[in-house]
Amino acid sequence: MFNIALVDISADLGIPVSSAQWVVSIYLLVISVLLPVMGRLGDIRSRRRVHNAGLFTFALGALGCALAGNAAMLLFFRVIQGIGASMYQATNMALIVSVFPQEQRGRALGLMSTFVAAGSMAGPGLGGFLIQWFAWESNFWLLAAIAAVVAVLAQRWIPRDTEVSGGRLDLGAALWFAVCLSTLMVAVDLGGRTSFASLPVLLLFAASAATAAAYAAKQRHARRGGGAAASAAAGGLLFAGRYVAIGIVITVVTYMAAFAAQLALPAVLRMAGAEPAWVGLIMIGYPLALVVTAPLGGSLADRKGPLGILAAGLTLMSVTLLALGLAAPALGAAGIALPVVLLGCAMGMITSPNTSIVMGMAPKEQLGMVSSVLALFRNIGMMFGTAAGGLVIGGESAGRGGSYAAVFLVCAACVGLACLWLLQTFRGSGRKRLRESAR
Numbered sequence: 001m002f003n004i005a006l007v008d009i010s011a012d013l014g015i016p017v018s019s020a021q022w023v024v025s026i027y028l029l030v031i032s033v034l035l036p037v038m039g040r041l042g043d044i045r046s047r048r049r050v051h052n053a054g055l056f057t058f059a060l061g062a063l064g065c066a067l068a069g070n071a072a073m074l075l076f077f078r079v080i081q082g083i084g085a086s087m088y089q090a091t092n093m094a095l096i097v098s099v100f101p102q103e104q105r106g107r108a109l110g111l112m113s114t115f116v117a118a119g120s121m122a123g124p125g126l127g128g129f130l131i132q133w134f135a136w137e138s139n140f141w142l143l144a145a146i147a148a149v150v151a152v153l154a155q156r157w158i159p160r161d162t163e164v165s166g167g168r169l170d171l172g173a174a175l176w177f178a179v180c181l182s183t184l185m186v187a188v189d190l191g192g193r194t195s196f197a198s199l200p201v202l203l204l205f206a207a208s209a210a211t212a213a214a215y216a217a218k219q220r221h222a223r224r225g226g227g228a229a230a231s232a233a234a235g236g237l238l239f240a241g242r243y244v245a246i247g248i249v250i251t252v253v254t255y256m257a258a259f260a261a262q263l264a265l266p267a268v269l270r271m272a273g274a275e276p277a278w279v280g281l282i283m284i285g286y287p288l289a290l291v292v293t294a295p296l297g298g299s300l301a302d303r304k305g306p307l308g309i310l311a312a313g314l315t316l317m318s319v320t321l322l323a324l325g326l327a328a329p330a331l332g333a334a335g336i337a338l339p340v341v342l343l344g345c346a347m348g349m350i351t352s353p354n355t356s357i358v359m360g361m362a363p364k365e366q367l368g369m370v371s372s373v374l375a376l377f378r379n380i381g382m383m384f385g386t387a388a389g390g391l392v393i394g395g396e397s398a399g400r401g402g403s404y405a406a407v408f409l410v411c412a413a414c415v416g417l418a419c420l421w422l423l424q425t426f427r428g429s430g431r432k433r434l435r436e437s438a439r
Contacts, residue, residue, distance in 0.1 A: 004266045005131055006023065026078050028379055029383055032383055033178040034174075035090045037174045042090060042094070051087065055088055055151035055154055057081075059084070060080060062141075062147060065137075066138075066140035084147075093375060096108065125280045128277045128279055130142065132275065132277040177215055179208075181380070183205075183208040184208040187201050187204035187205045244358050248377050250314070253418050254317060254354075255385060257414065259381065259385025259389065260385040260388035262283065263385065265282075269336070282337050285337050293348025301353040309349050310357070311419055311423060314416070314422065315419055316342060316349065318413075318415040320343050321409075321415060324336075325409040326409075388411065391406075
């Protein structure tokens with residue numbers, strides 16, 4: 001909804017479009033920072049309680065955004081929204097995974113992706129029409145109302161937790177993680193506005209790298225001191241080797257690429273003079289295609305195995321991004337509709353098989369944690385995609401059309417390399433292990 005609203009928010013609040021981009025960025029940053037904390041909190045206290053409280057918090061944040069009179073208040077309440085979203089995103093997949101048996105995993109995850117896509121599908125269309133006939137604040141009013149209703153229904157229907165793990169939160173590790181992500185995000189945003197070779201940007205990148213190294217060292221120390229259980233209790237992210245690592249990388253790069261396109265294309269079309277309702281109809285092609293292909297991809301992965309459909313989806317996404325980078329400026333508003341649909345098809349072929357691989361290769365005792373990790377890296381990918389889309393918006397605003405092609409070509413290369421790494425990882429013994437995990 002707010003990818004389309006950025007131009008209107010910028011004009012109404014008197015801030016540059018590149019600054020209005022933080023309406024999206026700060027929300028994703030807060031979610032990414034808090035997901036490990038909220039996932040652990042759900043294990044300690046109650047996933048249902050954290051999940052449902054998150055829905056109420058999200059509704060409160062949306063209400064505050066609708067009433068915000070300036071950019072500072074808007075960003076403050078977007079932080080509140082992000083806190084609420086992190087609470088239910090960290091726990092919803094674990095709640096669903098606990099219900100479905102292993103032989104129905106692909107279908108369940110495909111159905112999940114369908115409803116995620118349905119929300120994405122409603123967003124551009126509703127956002128465009130509400131902005132066309134009302135104002136951008138009406139988007140927040142709608143979100144507040146829907147979230148409040150869903151929170152009441154969740155409180156009534158979601159069953160109570162039967163098990164909690166106990167333990168404690170390691171807020172120190174969460175703080176290191178927050179500093180690492182925040183400095184990285186600000187560095188990318190500031191580099192897009194000025195220069196990536198400037199001293200402030202280089203210092204921010206260095207601070208992010210230093211905190212990441214400190215965080216990794218802390219987790220290594222926790223593992224040596226008390227084993228895997230102690231590391232998990234400290235909030236560490238434990239993976240089952242390279243097989244899960246490739247799934248995490250695919251999650252990051254595909255969501256980065258898709259979200260960069262979803263942010264950049266509407267803003268570029270709006271700056272070119274297209275009406276918001278028309279832009280909304282064009283962008284609705286992405287989630288509409290995802291709705292159709294995600295359950296089909298999940299079912300096919302259950303029957304034939306996830307590797308082939310995942311590799312095909314990555315290839316389609318890479319080729320589509322390459323076409324957008326080379327030809328999109330000449331396509332016009334109507335011509336962009338086809339690659340938008342193809343991106344949705346590719347994402348539908350990727351999400352369910354990739355999640356199935358990660359969950360299948362992860363240790364059984366870490367399924368809940370790995371599900372929250374997937375949500376975390378999905379949001380990190382969106383966060384990087386927002387930054388990449390912001391580079392396109394900033395370049396178009398300043399008359400630097402080359403940034404458009406550069407961002408999409410880099411995204412195409414990242415997805416293509418992830419596909420090659422996937423095929424290399426699951427050769428021979430890796431393919432045999434994947435088949436065994438699906439039994």
